[in-house]
Amino acid sequence: MPPNTTASTGQQPGKSGRKKGRKARLLLLVLVLGLIAGVTGGAYWSISTVRASFPQTEGSLTLAGLSGPVDVKRDGYGIPQVYASSDEDLFMAQGYVQAQDRFYEMDVRRHMTSGRLSEMFGQGQVDNDEFLRTLGWGRIAQEEYDKTLSASTKKYLQAYAKGVNAYLDGKEGKDISLEYAALGFTNDYKPEQWTPVDSIAWLKAMAWDLRGNMQDEIDRALMTSRLGPKEIADLYPQYPYSRNKAIVQAGRYDATTKTFGPAGSSSAAGSSTGGTAGTAGTSSSSGTAAGLQSQLAGLQNVLDDLPTAVGVNGNGIGSNSWVVAGKYTITGKPLLANDPHLSASLPSVWYQMGLHCRAVSSKCQYDASGYTFAGMPGVVIGHNQNISWGMTNSGVDVTDLYLEKLSGDGYLSDGRTVPFKTREETIKVAGGTAKKIVVRETDNGPLLSDRSSELVKVGKKATVDTAAPDRGDGYGISLRWTALDPGTSMDAVFAMDRASDWSDFRKAATLFDVPSQNLVYADTEGHIGYTLPGKIPTRAKGYDGSVPAPGWDSKSRWTGYIDDDELPYEYDPSRGYIVTANQAVIDKAKYPYTLTTDWGYGTRSQRITDLIQSKIDDGGKISTDDMRQMQLDNSSEIAKLLVPQLLKIDIEDQDVRDAQELLEGWDYTQDADSAAAAYFNSVWRNILKLAFGNKLPKELRVKGQCLWVDPVNTTGPADQTDKVRECGERDADQAQPDGGDRWFEVVRSLMDDRKSDWWTTPRSGTRPGATDRDGLFKRAMIDARWELTAKLGKDIDTWSWGRLHRLFLKNQTLGTEGPGFLQYVLNRGPWKLSGGEATVNATGWNAAGGYGVVWVPSMRMVVNLGDLDKSKWINLTGASGHAYNAHYTDQTDKWADGELLDWSFSKKSVDDGTSDTLVLKP
Structure with a gap:
């Protein structure tokens, strides 16, 4: 259902218009809810009730579990800067403050990532929950917490959860958010306690929306029903390396030591462990082709209906980030810009925040500011007192679909039938009857095709002739994806937040396994850099991940992962800048591994490169405002x-x-x-x-x-x-x-x-x-x-x-x-x-x-490493998730006009800009 407008003209509302619009909505809300209450026998909802969930931002509050007082200072846009004397107090306060502003959003996210939306919204979400339970994000997040994350990360996650739960303590739904009051008309849902696993699972949802070329894999396979190889090649042209430059332009892969170095040309040019696009066929038989086409068409329908976390179901999402060395800037120190392109959501997917130890020490290690996700501790993108970093989606291929040949209670693998791994999941439904499903997995991953009764039916009816690998019950589609293995990305967030130089940052990046991101870097010493982290698979010759592979042939499976030392990076390149905007990471002739067959084609990255180079060629120096203007370039x-x-x-x-x-x-x-x-x-x-x-x-x-x-x-x-x-x-x-x-x-x-x-x-x-x-x-x-x-x-x-x-x-x-x-x-x-x-x-x-x-550019930032207090930032909406709070969309007009807000970092600058101070006491 489309949203309604704030003004009858459809124009951007001015300040007075926003106030009138907000008052009109508030009045309408009170009248409508009052009418409903009258019909249902409930109490009349007053304006004070609507505002009951707004956060306390002044005075003091007692939080059991703190070891000392914590100051929460908010500026005129409600953006919080938190000051504490221990790591645990810092992250506990972060959990409390984010819950104040955004708990409903956090609650929805954790139900989505765990496949439990039906518990909140009823029968209409059961199909989505079935699919998400099949992927098993919540289960993998639990494994990460139990097996792979460091003790310190677990401690921070526990402190964060303690802060969220301190906020929830003693509150009913209507005291937390207006949405809970509305949900109360249809079900008796009550928010439950926050857990550390709830925070971890959000990274899985982010990874899903940024998963790379899975949609292209499906599309290419579906095209074979109507198009020939040449026509498909027309629609997937080669990346234009000569016109749109790759991210890493100077570097050398040493085939002997299997390491990537910072300079020279590749000694392994031309070698590859991957094939060419489209070579990974499943079979030429009509039966296999029919099974693949029907299964993929059905899977596409299922994917289209899924809720999104940060993207548009993986399609078209990109981002910009670039860094310019001090020799080309007005300040003489680097400037770093970032604007991730994600789905437009309200509230914005990002939450701006500063996390400051009053004195950085072994007891309290953090002094970072930037953007994070409501529901997750730490800072994901931003800067600390020494370094800054930004991210764009790398687009590397970390997902493969497999066509599986099913037979009874198993699947075919190298000529023999192997039993499925199975687990039972129970989906609770608000206002309805719980539903049980069985998730089946092959060695390649979960059977996505089981989540559609039509897909199962089609799979069993698929024509199988003598050229097919076996005769039996039909076909299914399974998914191999790096995010379905326990990882360490949550460790990486904290490691980046406390990194002090390039060496620290590179070590932190090795922990960021999923989703694989392009990371740009700058520091106050004047250095700039880029590194590609991630758990990136290698494939056997003839398989490049461009189309679904035959699950019954073990040769089609992944052969391993690229070692961290082999991944491309750059440090202080002589050209004086690094641009990432989802283009190719490195020229395929200079690197032995196939990272993907489906890069973005470099339109944005080359335009940014041209803008920077033009400024350099003219002899000018680049300013913070020049970086902002580049972010607003509209050229087609x-x-x-x-x-x-x-x-x-x-x-x-x-x-x-x-x-x-x-x-x-x-x-x-x-x-x-x-x-x-x-x-x-x-x-x-x-x-x-x-x-x-x-x-x-x-x-x-x-x-x-x-x-x-x-x-x-x-x-x-x-x-x-x-x-x-x-x-x-x-x-x-x-x-x-x-x-x-x-x-x-x-x-x-x-x-x-x-x-x-x-x-x-x-x-x-x-x-x-x-x-x-x-x-x-x-x-x-x-x-x-x-x-x-x-x-x-x-x-x-x-x-x-x-x-x-x-x-x-x-x-x-x-x-x-x-x-x-x-x-x-x-x-x-x-x-x-x-x-x-x-x-x-x-x-x-x-x-x-x-x-x-x-x-949209879901946020924009420009970090000035010469004077961090002169950095700039903006969010798509505002700090608050409460519909009538002054900070619900108070940044959107400025965002739409291309403006940036002052971004205070030092204690003095934060104090000068503080509007409200809340003291959290033990």
Whole structure:
């Protein structure tokens, strides 16, 4: 269900507008809940009841378990800085403060990661819980706590949990959050005590959404039903190493010592343990192919319905981070920027916080500030007194799907039937009957296909001929994934928080096994660096993870993991900067291992590189504000390629010609008020639809994206019937590419082949067909003109990109699935945004579902290693998860405008900016 708007015009609300909107919602909430209470015989809900869950931020509180007093200082945006005299007190206070602001969010997250959403929200979440129990995040998190994490990490997790539970002590649901009061109308759910495992499991959810190329693996396999090898290769072009530079540009892999060094060229160039994309087939038999196609199509449906943790079900997610050495900065010390691109959520997935020991010592080791997740101790991204670090998703391939041949109570492996490993799971359902499921596992991992009755049915009916490996009950799909083994990523968080130099940081990074991230580094001594951590599998020759592998052949299984000493890194490169934006980590000719076949294609990373290099070439010095401006770069790289060709096309229709003229003189900048950006992006979407949409298998339709298709001319709530109609038409019609930078590269590689079959499209009504590239471009320009006429009106002078490209912030769970009045109360928006797909200012949209914003720079930061108090930061929403708290979305307007807040770190700077102080006493 779409969110409602805060203002009838759809404009960004001003300060007075926000106050009026908040008061109007509060009044509506009280009236509606009062009416419900009257009907049900309950007590009338007052404004004071609604505000009962707001945190105490001044005065003092007693917390049993503290060894000494802790100060919690909040600035004007409610961002807390915590001061303690021992590690345990520091993390206990962190747990208490995060629970004050965000416990409902924390509670939802832990139920998702443990496959227990049905306990909160009832029968509608049972299917999701079944799948998540099959993955077993909670079970693996428990194993990590029991077997792999260090004693100190366990101690911190216990202290954090103690702080959360101190907050919960004696409180009813309505005292914790408005959402619990709403849930109370339908079930009697009561929040339970927090545990250390609840904190660990969130890293598994994050790893799932950042899992790499699993979707591409599915898509490539499904394409074989309609496309040949050459056509599939067209849609997955090689990474353009010569044009878009890899992250690591100087380094040498020594095949003798099996270590990666900081300089020189690879002595192992050309060798590889991986094959080429698409070589890992399962069998050429019609039976095996049928089994694979049916199982993957069903699995795709299951995956589309899953709730997301931080991403959009693993599709299209990226991030930017870069670091510039002091020789090119105004301060003479490094500057480090980071803006992770994640799903837009309310509250933001990130929580800003400072964790300070009054005196750093062996008893109290931390002085760090930055971004973390509500529900997890420590700082995930940020800086301490000596170093700073940022992260982007590396995209390395850590998941493989296996087609399994099933027979009775077992599965085929090297010609013999092996019994499944099984476990029983009980799913409790709020307001309903508990359900038991059996999870089956092969040596390759859990059977994902068991979680859909349709998949099981299809698997048993799959045609099997004499070329298939065996005759029996059919097929299933299993998953091998590094995150399904116990790891040490929680250890890594604390180790990075207390690292004092590059050596410490590299050691800490080796503990960060899942998810694999690009880590950039800078320190106050002037050094910069990059390292790739992670548990990254190696595969046998002929298997590169690009398509599902035959589970019945043990040769298809992983052969081991790349050693930490072999992973690429850079330290103080001579060029003076390092850029990571999900591009290739290293040129495949310089490295012996196949890290993945599915990098991002480097559109953003090369643009950032060009911006930095241009500043250097001009002899200028880069400032903190220059870094901020780079984060806001809206330039469209695909527009630079296509617009010159679009302007050459002869257009007869004057209305279409008027739209074409918008592109004349356009600087390719996608500002919110740009009519040219609106028209070009519509042309781009229609090019993709016409060239590829009707040629792809129907199984590749992007389901669920219709949730983002909101009518743009409405002044109030979006019309649900319009949304359903658009979804239905698209699903019945064709698959639609998402429009990310892989598609930039696909189109670029086809531009010179003007007669390619991809450029053909049939006539539709009065609109012409096409037999070549320019003919298809012409048709796309026509279709785009009339699409925008329908959406924005006939007068092109009223068009703007921001009217199409809008951000709605939806509160978790009840803001998307709750009653309409609750959605109005909890949700915010829209905001008209600049930026776009695969731009540095990556306000992403999915061409399969419209122009609405589906992922965003979830935060932005610029760390000044010359003076940490002059660093800057911003969050997508605010510190609070309480709908009427002043800090619910108080950063969003500034975020949308590209502004950054002052980021105090030193005791004096924090004190100067403190608005409220709460003392926690033992």
